[in-house]
Amino acid sequence: xxxxxxxxxxxxxxxxxxxxxxxxxxxxxxxxxxxxxxxxxxxxxxxxxxxxxxxxxxxxxxxxxxxxxxxxxxxxxxxxxxxxxxxxxxxxxxxxxxxxxxxxxxxxxxxxxxxxxxxxxxxxxxxxxxxxxxxxxxxxxxxxxxxxxxxxxxxxxxxxxxxxxxxxxxxxxxxxxxxxxxxxxxxxxxxxxxxxxxxxxxxxxxxxxxxxxxxxxxxxxxxxxxxxxxxxxxxxxxxxxxxxxxxxxxxxxxxxxxxxxxxxxxxxxxxxxxxxxxxxxxxxxxxxxxxxxxxxxxxxxxxxxxxxxxxxxxxxxxxxxxxxxxxxxxxxxxxxxxxxxxxxxxxxxxxxxxxxxxxxxxxxxxxxxxxxxxxxxxxxxxxxxxxxxxxxxxxxxxxxx
Numbered sequence: 572x573x574x575x576x577x578x579x580x581x582x583x584x585x586x587x588x589x590x591x592x593x594x595x596x597x598x599x600x601x602x603x604x605x606x607x608x609x610x611x612x613x614x615x616x617x618x619x620x621x622x623x624x625x626x627x628x629x630x631x632x633x634x635x636x637x638x639x640x641x642x643x644x645x646x647x648x649x650x651x652x653x654x655x656x657x658x659x660x661x662x663x664x665x666x667x668x669x670x671x672x673x674x675x676x677x678x679x680x681x682x683x684x685x686x687x688x689x690x691x692x693x694x695x696x697x698x699x700x701x702x703x704x705x706x707x708x709x710x711x712x713x714x715x716x717x718x719x720x721x722x723x724x725x726x727x728x729x730x731x732x733x734x735x736x737x738x739x740x741x742x743x744x745x746x747x748x749x750x751x752x753x754x755x756x757x758x759x760x761x762x763x764x765x766x767x768x769x770x771x772x773x774x775x776x777x778x779x780x781x782x783x784x785x786x787x788x789x790x791x792x793x794x795x796x797x798x799x800x801x802x803x804x805x806x807x808x809x810x811x812x813x814x815x816x817x818x819x820x821x822x823x824x825x826x827x828x829x830x831x832x833x834x835x836x837x838x839x840x841x842x843x844x845x846x847x848x849x850x851x852x853x854x855x856x857x858x859x860x861x862x863x864x865x866x867x868x869x870x871x872x873x874x875x876x877x878x879x880x881x882x883x884x885x886x887x888x889x890x891x892x893x894x895x896x897x898x899x900x901x902x903x904x905x906x907x908x909x910x911x912x913x914x915x916x917x918x919x920x921x922x923x924x925x926x927x928x929x930x931x932x933x934x935x936x937x938x939x940x941x942x943x944x945x946x947x948x949x950x951x952x953x954x955x956x957x958x959x960x961x962x963x964x965x966x967x968x969x970x971x972x
Contacts, residue, residue, distance in 0.1 A: 610754045613766070615745065616725050618717035625711060625725045628745070652773035653747045653793075655946040658899075660691050661890055663698040663832035664907060664939035665799070666706065668734035670875075672914050672932060677706040679912035679934040681713050687906060687941065692719045696768065697739035698797035698832045702727070707737060721745040723766050723797075730755045730762040736833065738766055738797045747771050749792065754820065758812045760805070765798035765817060765831065772827055772946060791827035793896075793946065794820070798833040807839050814849040821850075821893040828946055829893035830854075834937065837889065838882050851891040854942060858902035862886075869940065872908055873933035890940055899943035907939040 614627035666680050688695050697720070702710075704727055710716055711725060720739040727735040740748060750769040755762065770793040796817060801809040821829040831851070835842070843862060846853050855867055871884025890903065912934045915926035 609757055610752055613723060613728075613751045613753050615721050615723060615740065615748050615751045615768075617721045617742075617745065625722065628721065628748075650749045650771050651746045652771045653744065654773055655948050657744075657772075658691075658694050658943060659744065659793075660688070660695040660941065660943050661698065661795075661830060661832055662688065662695055662939065662941045663700075663797070663888060663890055665700040665834040665888060665935060665937035666702060667935040667937065668701040668703040668706070670932070670936070672912060673703055673705050674709060675912040675914050676932065676934045677703075677709045679910060681710055681716065683907060683910050683934065685715055687939075693741040693743040695739075695741045696744060696795055698795075699737045699739070700797070700799040700834045701734045702737045703734050707735075710737075721748070723751050723768065728753055728755075728764065728766075730764055732762075736764060736766050736797045736799055738768055738795075740768055744770060749790075754796075754816070756801075756809075756813045756816055758809050758816075759801060760809070761802060763799050763801055763813065765796045765833075767797075767820070768795045769793070770795065790825045791949075792825045794826050794829040796829070796831035796833075798831055798835075800834065800836045802836050804839065806836060807841055810836065810842065811845055811849065814846060814851070818850045818893070827894060827949075828896035830890065830896060830944060831893070832888075832890035832940065834887060835889045837887050838885060846889065846891045851893050852897075854890045854892050854898045854944075855886070855903050855940075857892070858898040858942070860903070867905060869905055869938040870936065872938065873910070873936050875932050878936075888937060888940055890942060892944070895947035895949070897945050897947070899945045901943065903940060903942035905938050906941055907935065907937075910934040 616625040617628050618624075619626045662684065664680070664684070666677070670676065684697060685692070688697075707724065707727065711722065716722075716739065720741055722740070723738040724735065747770045748768055749771050751767070752769075753764055753766045755764045772791050772793045798813075798817070800806065800813050817831055820826075835846075837843070837845070856862065860867055865884070867886045868884045869886055869888040871882065892898075910933065911931040913929050913931055916928040916930065918927045921927060
């Protein structure tokens with residue numbers, strides 16, 4: 572048997588960095604593990620009447636899958652493709668984890684959302700921030716939610732122990748979801764993140780003649796993010812870094828268009844124009860509105876008598892776009908001003924079965940944003956062929972624009 576150098580089971584297939592080589596040679600130990608990536612795959616959950624529970628969506632749950640992508644992610648699923656003309660509504664609301672009476676406020680919030688969305692709910696993506704664990708369970712138990720949406724979380728992410736971001740995807744759009752994943756910002760003191768939903772949009776394009784074995788499906792993704800940027804004055808220097816990180820993920824080759832909505836904590840002068848400086852389009856301004864107008868403010872009004880506003884009214888919440896996306900002609904609306912929850916008070920010593928008093932509190936300290944988005948139509952390039960919208964699988968019961 573020929574002599575050979577013993578194999579080091581801890582050796583990296585690539586050359587070790589100098590610091591790691593020093594570490595190994597000095598102590599005879601394997602190098603420390605590399606840092607964990609700050610993004611990870613998640614699942615889309617749909618409610619099963621049979622199981623009486625929310626279950627992860629699997630391939631068999633999605634009819635007529637389109638050609639699979641080249642992604643190797645375990646949670647990437649074959650999905651249908653939505654035509655560019657599919658109406659998509661965005662509804663974003665910070666539902667306030669910190670106030671008391673979580674049950675009553677959460678019920679008031681979901682009642683209001685249902686009223687606002689009406690028959691558009693199944694074509695809506697609802698972005699919720701500051702979702703308390705108990706509030707999430709209440710929402711998941713609502714029959715209307717079970718029948719209308721798929722959800723990105725059935726419990727809060729590990730980085731969000733007190734509250735988190737959760738996205739509801741209308742079932743007409745859920746059939747086209749290819750991927751759900753969460754980005755935890757590299758720069759964050761509060762464990763802030765953005766949960767992304769990647770939706771395949773079409774028509775399907777094939778490089779080549781669209782017939783031969785050499786034809787490759789060009790994937791086009793509408794990437795929709797739900798975020799809560801860093802809070803308070805201490806976050807002034809962190810929020811731009813978080814937006815820059817969001818931009819880097821919007822610049823991926825497959826992303827046809829992107830939308831990010833949520834609580835941007837825009838409390839300082841430095842936040843004015845910050846999304847634009849990072850390459851995004853502020854869809855409130857793109858709809859013809861102006862910066863500084865009271866009509867755009869989303870915080871500073873829903874304040875209970877025993878509460879004190881730390882900051883003046885402002886446009887803390889935003890929806891921004893990237894790439895080939897714009898606001899539909901009706902523009903964006905600020906809603907949920909004055910939405911109240913009724914809190915019953917019971918007297919334990921009374922023989923009366925009902926409450927002795929009912930007082931009212933605001934459902935959330937934030938107002939909400941709602942808008943329809945529109946995707947720009949693509950002009951096929953030479954050397955590619957497209958399947959028409961009729962050939963692409965579409966979501967059922969689409970609403971007319």
